[in-house]
Amino acid sequence: MTSPSPSSPVTQPYDADYAVVGLGAMGSHAFWRLAARGADVLGFEQFRPGHNQGSTHGSTRLFRTLCLEHPGLVPVARRSLALWRELEEQTGLPIVRITGGLMIGRPGSEIINGVREAAEVHGVEVRTLTAAEIRKEFPQHAGIDDEDVAILDPEAGVGRPENAVLAATRAAEAAGGRLVERVAVSGIELVDGGVIIRTAARDFTVRQVIVTAGPWMYQLLPSLPYQPIRTPLTWFTPAVDAAEFDLGRFPTFIRELPDGNRMWGHGSDTDHAVKIGPEDDPHYTLVNPDEVDRSISPADYTLVSELVSRYLPGLQPEPTSAAPCMITRSPDMQFILGRPHGDPRLLVGGGDSGHAFKHASGLGEALAQMAVGEPTYTDFTFTDPDRFL
Ligand SMILES: Cc1cc2nc3c(=O)[nH]c(=O)nc-3n(C[C@H](O)[C@H](O)[C@H](O)COP(=O)(O)OP(=O)(O)OC[C@H]3O[C@@H](n4cnc5c(N)ncnc54)[C@H](O)[C@@H]3O)c2cc1C
The missing domain is CATH 3.30.9.10 (D-Amino Acid Oxidase, subunit A, domain 2)
Incomplete structure (x- = not known):
């Protein structure tokens, strides 16, 4: 559970500058885009990347560019396609087939x-x-x-979710990202100067955490309205x-x-x-x-x-x-992605509402940009978590 406790500051050297918690569709791509920028990043996954226990399995997903859910998603789908073409070339794994x-x-x-x-x-x-x-x-x-x-x-077709997660994770590791797999994060504590990430074996300290835990979001961030639904x-x-x-x-x-x-x-x-x-x-x-x-x-x-x-x-x-399989609904069926209360230690990416796979690499890119303080490639105010806080 995420809890602010400014009274227990980080007292040890940081394990990394950034941690991504949950390497499914959004998290594996945030991990890759951070590592690709040369960032010092740990990627935590409770299972093994590409598993079938969350939201991102089952061989295919619809890929669409003209998104009826919000016109602001068109540049996100396009950025995803461009990044996936890069990843396909880098890893040899097919990710998107365009058929209309x-x-x-x-x-x-x-x-x-x-x-x-x-x-x-x-x-x-x-x-x-x-x-x-x-x-x-x-x-x-x-x-x-x-x-x-x-x-x-x-510009529609099908995407391959397991390949995308595996390719992004491999590319992240190739760029220096450190994978911590089969390790469940049991708590995230926002403290003076950083974040403590609790796991059964030990605590990790980082400057900033990106939480992309899919259907498990509500367990780590109960103050945001993430609702896991079996679908x-x-x-x-x-x-x-x-x-x-x-x-x-x-x-x-x-x-x-x-x-x-x-x-x-x-x-x-x-x-x-x-x-x-x-x-x-x-x-x-x-x-x-x-x-x-x-x-x-x-x-x-x-x-x-x-x-x-x-x-x-x-x-x-x-x-x-x-x-x-599961999706994670938000009350307005739009993603909940950004920096709650503008907190420099925390970014969230979730609330996929059944339509996020096609945007996963574009959302990972945006999370990486927000984390390092770059302007995002398109406007993300419509996904701002503060609309529910
Ligand atoms: C039936 C169905 C059909 C769909 N159709 C489409 C479609 O056609 N097109 C489309 O774009 N989208 C579609 N979607 C939605 C899409 O699959 C999801 O939006 C996307 O997979 C969500 O990814 P995510 O990263 O939010 O969650 P996930 O991929 O589930 O990732 C979360 C990850 O966090 C890990 N994790 C959680 N808690 C912890 C913890 N405490 N410690 C460590 N790791 C943790 C999990 O193990 C998991 O790997 C569909 C979904 C379903 C179920």
């Missing part, structure tokens, strides 16, 4: 308005498909209403024509449904499985990540199976595989 993406909904819906606003603010020319064009070009999507339209995001991943198999659901033919999509819920997914890439999920499911619950149910039951896919049989009838409605 479809955002489907009624004109005036949140999804269509959000994508259109992001495109307008950033001067991106987009193609808008009519209902007839969607039916003709993407016949996999059934039940398209005459009023529906789709915006094609040319399983589900994969489906084509009923007849597998080629119809190849990623090249059935790209990344988000579709607004008549009841206001959304369905998202993408065709099969190298793993021959089609990933589909609902945005919301009454089955999604607040959890303690240390005790989360890691088994799968039919209740985990009842809703998504119904959606698949209704809107993607070319797929078998029962998932061929499923895996538990």
Whole structure:
């Protein structure tokens, strides 16, 4: 738990200038971007980087650039893509494949308005498909209403989360970052002149800490509204024509449904499985990540199976595989990233709200810039933790 205790100053030499606590999507990239700047940085991870116990596993994530969640995210996705291209070259691990993406909904819906606003603010020319064009070009999507339209995001595709975390961690170590893996941080104490990081074996002292603990954020930072939610991943198999659901033919999509819920997914890439999920499911619950149910039951896919049989009838409605996962919601579904109360000892990056993987390297870059006192490459006031303090 983070606690300020100015009465117990740092009395020993610092173990490092910076520590990153939690090397998942955001933390591994903050670790890399700090190390790449020549910073003296320790990276703490309770498991091994690339594990499947948090939010960043399951082979793929949707990558989108025209982010309906906030137009300010467009430069973050673009910076992420540029950094990942650098990392792919450096490590040989594939991270992002661009195929384009479809955002489907009624004109005036949140999804269509959000994508259109992001495109307008950033001067991106987009193609808008009519209902007839969607039916003709993407016949996999059934039940398209005459009023529906789709915006094609040319810079969308899929990302590979485990590869990204592994590549960032390797690059951080190659640049001199020190990995402390399989070590859980049990407490973070803000003291005069720095930070004490508590672990079972020993304490570490640093000048500044960056906490990127994903679903575990609330345990280390209870004053911020991070809410871990169990949200399983589900994969489906084509009923007849597998080629119809190849990623090249059935790209990344988000579709607004008549009841206001959304369905998202993408065709099969190298793993021959089609990933589909609902945005919301009454089955999604607040959890303690240390005790989360890691088994799968039919209740985990009842809703998504119904959606698949209704809107993607070319797929078998029962998932061929499923895996538990978690997101961390914030009250406004936007990231909580920055410096709480302007404290020079503490930076936080969390509250992914189910849409942060595509921004992970761009968010890691911003956290590194904030840590060393550089101006950030784009405005991050919309993620400021102080909006909740
Ligand atoms: C079903 C599902 C679908 C999704 N789809 C998309 C998508 O299509 N596109 C997209 O962009 N995003 C998507 N997301 C969201 C994306 O996966 C998350 O935003 C992202 O993975 C969050 O990363 P994180 O760094 O915040 O958390 P994590 O990756 O979980 O990282 C936190 C790390 O901190 C470590 N840690 C925690 N506490 C401690 C401690 N005390 N000591 C040491 N280490 C600690 C953990 O072990 C973990 O490695 C999806 C998420 C889910 C669950």
